[in-house]
Every structure is written in structure tokens, then in C-alpha cells.
Amino acid sequence: QLSERLERMMKFLRGEVKVTDKNMAEALKMMRLAFLEADVNYKVVRDFEARIKEKALGEEVLRSLSPAQQVIKIVRDELAGILGGQQKPLLFSSRPPSVIMLVGLQGSGKTTTCGKLARWVAGIGKSPLLVSFDLKRPAAQEQLKTIATSLGFPFYEMTSARMASPKEALKELLVHTANRGFDPLIVDTAGRLHVDDELMEELRLVRAILDPTEVVYVGDAMTGQDAVRSAQAFEEKIGLTSVILTKLDGDARGGAALSIVAVTGRPIKFIGVGEKPDKFEVFHPERMASRILG
Amino acid sequence: LFQSGKRREEILDGLEEALILADVGVAASGRVLEALRTKTRKDAGEADLERALKDELAAMLSRRADGRPDGSGPTVILMVGVNGGGKTTSAAKLAARFKRDGKRVMLAAADTFRAAAQEQLALWGKKLGVPVVKGSYGADPAAVVFDAIQSFKAQQGDVLVVDTAGRIHTNTNLMNELEKVKRIVVREHPGARLESLLVLDATIGQNAIPQAREFLKFSGLTGIFLTKVDGTAKGGAVVAIAEELDLPIRFIGVGEGEDDLFEFSPREFVEALLS
């Protein structure tokens, strides 16, 4: 654990009264190790290190804590600050219906999260309508329909016949949603690789027509170094508004959380903590910071 | 002389960074670099060091290279792993591959929990012309496997690929459920060769290692099926897994279609890892 390691280092630093370049280097090395073991992206770690060094050598050090304790506190605060910095609740449009679109890599948990999100917004008085634009994965439509039905929410069937003229199909969907008074429209999309230009372009076009208030990047908490590449590509090519991190019921440290927020600048609004619809929580930056630090 | 020493450390640091960026992990990268330090000459240049590293990694990943299931039956292949890794799709790929090789293939849809899981595999079976044994939604997966084995034996099948539900390896109940499924296979078809493949998403970081440990403990593992290698993630965590658990990588998934399957090649993988 990072705190254990820094405490051990405290013995070596005992008697020292302020953070110096020398003892800072040791502390930073330990922090780097902890972050890399937690799957934080290498470059994000180096940037973070620079920020910590700057803070630790500054004014704040003249307190009663030992240098090691001071570094731990600065690391924890800085981490929680980055993770929670942009924190906002789920965005809705002032002119309903709001559209919430879920995007991300294959298997990250988008379809399951649509159900969770629907249940959550219903809990704050909304009437969600669910739709899936995944016409490729076998039984994708059926998967979302089953989830919607089991939760008692309406499901709009998007067929390949309809999608033959996508602009019309999407406009028709928006009209249908507005006429029935549904709000928000929760849109599931097919998983795709950020390096698949054709599919990324398809997603960009869909987003342009739907004009969503939320484009949510659904990311798997066990993602390793690649987390920055995929998240950044989705941010640059599609544009994101927020992030949902899934599968935090596992024991992955979840360093991807820091990587994704650092590189996209978008806030994590919710986390998935299980397969069932109620396994859904509002994101807590301090808890995530502790988890990453081990 | 001092200059070349500094240069060597710079090169080695660069190689270590490349390994970390590929998800090999800090600890495993350190160990591989240590082996490299002792095995290479002090005056080895950058090209030599890089080649030595690739040789070292390829050797680690080549242990137990022979022994990949080839469908000479009867073989039961259990697809296990955490949620969303690609088990169902990979089951379909294996079914397609063995059918193309002229084997009698069957699929068992033992994910009775997730919405539309059995329908997903049933559609694959329909597309490939491979029979799929299903159960009722919410039924005991062991019951589906039991039925599948009886059918498999009756039809004298060569390969039965069993798709299981995704599960988090720290959920003891679900891991016990998997162990029960395995026991059913062993009990009902003792003559069959049992392959247990951990389906691992190449985008996963260090958590792949505890996953491999737990699945090895509960379902036994004979190999790894590494998926989504067509993305940008390198899947380097398999290096630490090979080192610690001596598990061979059998197949890699390179896409969403039934033909997007390759037999694992250590050399090619290591080249891509460091590219």
C-alpha cells in the first residue's frame, strides 16, 4: 500500500523537518510504483508526479506533519481533486426530451448501464424511453428490450429497415419520444474500436442528429494502460460529456479512472458495481482516490 | 566506457517503459529486465538488447506451446472469464473453426443468467449451422451442461464448446457455480479431453493476474484466449500470467466475426508488444 510504503520511508526520513528535493524523489518513486500497479497510465503518472512535486516543495510544507505524511496528504488531495474536480449531476435539457447516449468499447457494459440509468432517472421522477442502435451484435436489441421490460420501461424497436434511412429513422424516434412525453431518451450504441474510422464516423453522425445533452463514455474499471488511448479518441472524434466506470465490484484498483479523467477532462458521474440494475452508484472521488492508492 | 554504461542504462530504461506501457506490469517488467541485464554483454547495442528482450519474452510465452486443442475428439472446451471479455463470441469462433476442420461440433449455452445470453449464442449456432443446447432462463447452468453432455455423447460429437456466464472472480458463489459446472463435465464425460480457456480482454491491466489465479483455482485452466487484440491494447498482462501460472495462450481474437481467430504465435505477439 502506498501509505504503508511512505510510512516505512518515514523512519528513514525521521528527523528531517521539511520536504527536500532528495527525500521528495524517493516519495515520488514510491507513488509512481503504486499508481502503475493500480493501472494508471504511465504518462498520466509522470504528469501527476510533476504537480505533486510542485505542491510539496511549496508553501504548504511548513506544517506539523512529517514530510512523508505531507506527501501522502498532498497526493490524496490532488488525486481526489482531479477525479472530482468537474463534478456535475446528470445533465438534462431545458427543452425536453433530453437524449443520453452511451458509447464505448466492446463489452464495457453499455447495454446493462442503460437499464441502470433508466432506473436511476425514474427514481428522480423522469420517464425514460430506451432504444438501441446496435443492429450488429446478435440479440443486442433483445438484450436491451429484456432489460427494459423487466424494469417496466418502454422500449423502442430500431430495425434495420428503419435504419436503412438513418436520418429519417432518428428524426422519427425523436418525434415519437416527444409526442409520448418520454424524457430522457436513453440511447444504447454498439461497442466499437476507437481505431475503426468508419464506425467512429457513424457514431459522430448519429450524435449530430440526436444532439444529446449527455454523451457518456462507458469504460471498464479494469482497463490498463490503453484507457487513455480509447477515451481520448472518443473525446476527440465524438465529443463526450461524462463517464461511467463499470465493474467496480471487482478488485481492480481502477487507475483507469484517473487516466480517463486526466486525458478527457470529463467527470465520472456514476459507477457500476454489479450486474443487477440497482448496482449503480453516484461517483465518489475520495473513495476512488483511496481505492487507487490501495 | 562511462558513456557506453550510461547509454546501456538508458536503453534498458526505455525497454522497461515500453513493457509497462504494454501492460506487462511494473514487477514483471523489472524481472524481465533483470534477466536481460544478466544475459546480455555489457557492450551490447540497442538492436542487440531489443532482440534479446524479444527472445526472452518469446521464450516465456512458448512454454507448453504444443498441446493446443485441435478438435480430435471428444473434447469439451469450457469458456470462462469475467464479464464482457468475449466468451460468447469466442465460443462461436471456436465452433466455426472446428466445424471448418470437419469436426462434429456442438455449443452449450450455459449462461442462464444474463439477458438474452442464450439467444445470442443460439443466433451464432444458427448462423454457423452448429446445434446449440439451451436451458430455461434462470435455470442451473450445471443442468444445461448436463443436458449438453448427454446430447454430445449420444451424437458422438468431437467438440463441445460450453459458454458460461461472465463472473467477477472475487464472487465466491459464482466461482463455486463454475467449479460445479466443471465437475459435471468430468463426471459425465470422463473420457473427454477437458480444455478450460480463460477468455481475457487485451485491454485489461494488472487485474488480469488475480483473475487468472482465481479461475485457475476454481475451474482449472488449460489456456488463455486473448480477445480484442485488433484494438490498440497490447495485452502484456499475459506475460506475468505465463511467468507465474505457466498458462499458455491458445488463441487470439482479432475482431467480432466468426473467422476473426488466430492460433497464438509467441514471436508475432512479442513483436506487436514492443512495436
Ligand SMILES: Nc1nc2c(ncn2[C@@H]2O[C@H](COP(=O)(O)OP(=O)(O)OP(=O)(O)O)[C@@H](O)[C@H]2O)c(=O)[nH]1
Ligand atoms: N460485475 C459487473 N458486471 C457488469 C457491470 N456492468 C456490466 N456488467 C456485465 O458486463 C457484461 C457486458 O455488459 P454489456 O452491457 O453487454 O456490455 P456492452 O458494452 O453493451 O457490450 P457491447 O454492446 O458488446 O459493446 C455483461 O455480463 C454485464 O452483465 C458491473 O458494474 N459489474
Ligand SMILES: Nc1nc2c(ncn2[C@@H]2O[C@H](COP(=O)(O)OP(=O)(O)OP(=O)(O)O)[C@@H](O)[C@H]2O)c(=O)[nH]1
Ligand atoms: N473488436 C473485438 N471485439 C470482440 C472480440 N471478441 C469479442 N468482441 C466483442 O466484445 C463484446 C462482448 O463479447 P461477448 O462475446 O458478448 O462477451 P462475453 O464474455 O460473452 O460477455 P458476458 O457473457 O456478458 O460476460 C461483443 O461486442 C463482441 O462482438 C475481438 O476479438 N475483437
Ligand SMILES: [Mg+2]
Ligand atoms: Mg451492448
Ligand SMILES: [Mg+2]
Ligand atoms: Mg457471454
